[in-house]
Amino acid sequence: MSGSLWLKPGTTGDSLPTIPRQRTTTAGTGAPASTAAPAGRRGSVEYAPDPLDDLVVRLGALAAVAVHPDEIAAILESDGMTDDHIRLTYGRADSFALAEDLYARTERRHPEPEAPAAGPWHTGLAGCLLRGLVFALPGLAYVLGAPVLAAGPGRYGLPPGSVPLFAGAVTGWVWNQALAHRAYSWLGLGDRRAAVRALQTGAPAGALAGAAVAVAAAGPGEGPAALFGAGQAVYLAAATVLLVLGRERALLAALLPLAGAVPAVRHDLPEPLRIALLLLSLAATAAFAGLSLRAGRAGGRGGGRGGPPFAASLPYGLFGLGSGLLVLGVGADAVIALSLSMGPAEWLLHRFRGASLTRxxxxxxxxxxxxxxxxxxxxxxxxxxxxxxxxxVTAGALWPGAAAVSAGRIVALLLVGAVLWLGLLLQAFGAVSSAAVVCLLAAVAQALAPAAGPVAAGLAAAVLCVLTCVLLVRPTAHRF
Structure with missing residues (x-):
């Protein structure tokens, strides 16, 4: 092999070669004893420097705060040290043996935790509650549009207009989850203008795709539902832009016209008023998104570097697909409860991440x-x-026509909630592929056998719980 030194792999019984560490010299001359020292004359002993001492100095700060030798082994491997290099240079069998020596030689020096600084893992509860509110308010749009949607026939045992709405919504969830990940990746690289460019290109494409799917899925007599689905696609794209760019308050202001749906829960409103409120909120959301993109083009620095690969965003879209299908099977009132809970769920995720770093x-x-x-x-x-x-319980009491809040239904909803929260936690630690696969399998099982939905959600929650415990109890999972 060109450019490399081949070493025979050691066997179980092999021992490492002895590395000479000393030589005897004649006092005052420095000549080797074998050639210069007279017989019977005592010489001085000089020890060759141990290369491990230099490594202790270089990595001492990192090794002092490690809680396990495996952390040091990970640092060594990330530094490019192979086992062959370690055997030749340091006389240790592999990176784990070298890490154990470094761990033993270094005194533990864990600094006292500082006060939480303002950062992505120390966020306020008020901001997360605001996000939960803007996640839930769009549900009022369905209250306003219910008379329009009910005009068409129902298919596949679903309420009238459900098929185009569900098809457009699932398409939007998949697309916008992947788009949000790509934009957040650019923001993480410090390139806000590149994130804005990604949103400028991806948001209109996602709105067009969602609208096209909703129209294509509409059957005879479902024209109003198709139009509502197209507006839903535009809203999902615009809301993604505002949430990624941190414009939650602008999104809340755009959703305020939907508060007109509150009296519609108990009383009939004129159809023109319902449509006007829906269009006003949709137009405001799209306008605020456009203004945010225009302002974002002027901020931050430009590109000039290779961005995150497109394939890295695919698992996030698949997770959005699986979790969205699971949520659709729990009922309208439960969807409202899950949407409202997303704000506190996000705050708890931040709290867990910040507390783990402190520990x-x-x-x-x-x-x-x-x-x-x-x-x-x-x-x-x-x-x-x-x-x-x-x-x-609160949504079931207030939502018109909600199903009875039974013990079995509550258990099913809590299992879906556990799947969502654990999946989001794994996603925050980069294990989104595992979460996406588990959610998709549970969603497919629920679609094939709706009666077995709680069982599928329970198995998915158990699997995600095991994956979370295996991953997050390792200190190295929290250093990235």
């Missing part, structure tokens, strides 16, 4: 870290499910 700086052993992370995970998931339960 990583504070704790000194891997066992303590595993126990702390497991406890935080149980508390955050339990808190989210408790909140979701309260929102479900």
């Amino acid at each position: 990583l700086r504070l704790l000194t052993t891997a066992y303590e870290f595993r126990r702390a992370v497991t406890g935080m995970l149980a508390r955050c998931l339990g808190g989210y499910l408790a909140l979701l339960l309260a929102l479900t």
Whole structure:
């Protein structure tokens, strides 16, 4: 092999070669004893420098805060050290043996955790509640549009107009999840103008795709539902732009006309008023999105670098597809509860991430870290499910025509909520592919056998819980 040194792989019984560490010299001359020292004369002993000492100096700061030797092994491997290089240079079998020596030689120096700084993992509850509100308010649009949608026939045992609406909504979820990931990736690279360009190109394309799918899925007599689905596609694209660029307040202002649906829950409103409120909110959302994109072009720095690969955004779109299909099977009132819960869910995700980083700086052993992370995970998931339960009971009492809030239905909804929260947590730690596969399999099982939906959601929640525990109890999962 050109340019490399071939070493015979060691066997179980092999021992490492002895590395000479000393030589005897004649006092005052520095000549080797074998050639210069007279017989019987005592010489001085000089030790060759141990290359591990230099490595301790170079990596001492990182090794001092490690809670397990595997963290140091990961650093060594990321530094490009192969096992062959380690055997030749440091006389250790592999990166793990070298990491254990570094861990043993370095004194633990875990700094006291600083006060949480303003950053992506220390966000306020008010901001997350605002996002939850803007996630839920679009549900009022369906209250306003209910008389229009009910004009057409129902298909596949679904309410009238449901097929084009569901088809357009699922298309929008898949597209906009992937688009949001790509734009957020550009923002993470510090290139806001590139993120704006991605939104400028992707948002109109997503709106067009969602509208086309809604129109194509419409059957005879479902023209009004197709038009509503096209408006829904435009809204999803514009809302994605505003949420990615941090314009939640502008989106809330655009959704305020939908508050006119509150009296429509109990009383009939004139159809022209219903349509006017829907169009006003849709136009305001699209206008605010356009203004935000125009302002974003002037901020940040330009491109000049290779962006994130398109394939990296695909799992996020598939996760949006799986989670969206699961949510569609739980009923309208449950969808409202899940939408409202997304704000507190996001805050709990930030809280878990920030607390885990604090524990990583504070704790000194891997066992303590595993126990702390497991406890935080149980508390955050339990808190989210408790909140979701309260929102479900409230939505069931207020939503017109809601199904009875039975114990079995609540259990099914909580299982879907657990799948969503754990999937979002894995997504935040980069394990989105696993979450997407689990959600898609559960959604397919629910579509094929609706009666088995709770079982599929329960199995998916169990699998995601195991994956979360296996991944997040490792300290290295929190260093990226």
